[in-house]
């Protein structure tokens with residue numbers, strides 16, 4: 580069974596999820612944007628074996644801690660190929676916002692739509708959901724969706740950054756609200772939600 584721990588990290592308050600398979604204790608760290616000490620402490624407290632560092636996209640607030648987490652754990656970095664350019668410029672992006680992050684090392688696993696990544700017995704399917712960035716992904720495991728900066732509770736990620744697209748966001752959003760209503764959303768910022776709740780309350784439903 581998949582367990583999910585949430586840490587809010589960095590100045591832009593990213594949800595970093597430490598996700599693990601209860602049986603094998605293998606873990607994935609989704610979006611280690613900052614607070615590497617907190618992430619490592621959590622891994623140690625739960626005696627987890629970190630296998631994957633999953634980046635839902637390449638923005639600096641989601642990848643700022645990748646270099647250090649990789650150095651400390653040796654876990655494999657997962658990224659969609661279409662966000663490689665943005666990911667490689669994380670340092671420059673951060674500087675433009677007045678922050679500083681370490682340049683993330685090259686990803687180990689480049690994923691695309693339909694690929695699966697696995698921790699122990701828990702496999703997560705990659706959904707390519709461009710719009711906020713060209714290589715944004717969501718990860719689906721049964722009724723759990725890590726929705727990155729694509730869908731938040733009540734809203735969506737900005738589409739006006741470099742590589743963003745409102746048209747692509749519409750398609751990605753439609754796919755997500757087309758998932759079963761009981762699907763639980765774990766977004767990149769803010770509180771959790773469900774697909775059913777977003778169909779009812781998300782403002783973007785009216786923009787499609």
Ligand SMILES: [Zn+2]
Nearest residue numbers: 636638711728
């Ligand atoms: Zn973002």
Ligand SMILES: [Zn+2]
Nearest residue numbers: 638640728767
């Ligand atoms: Zn973000």
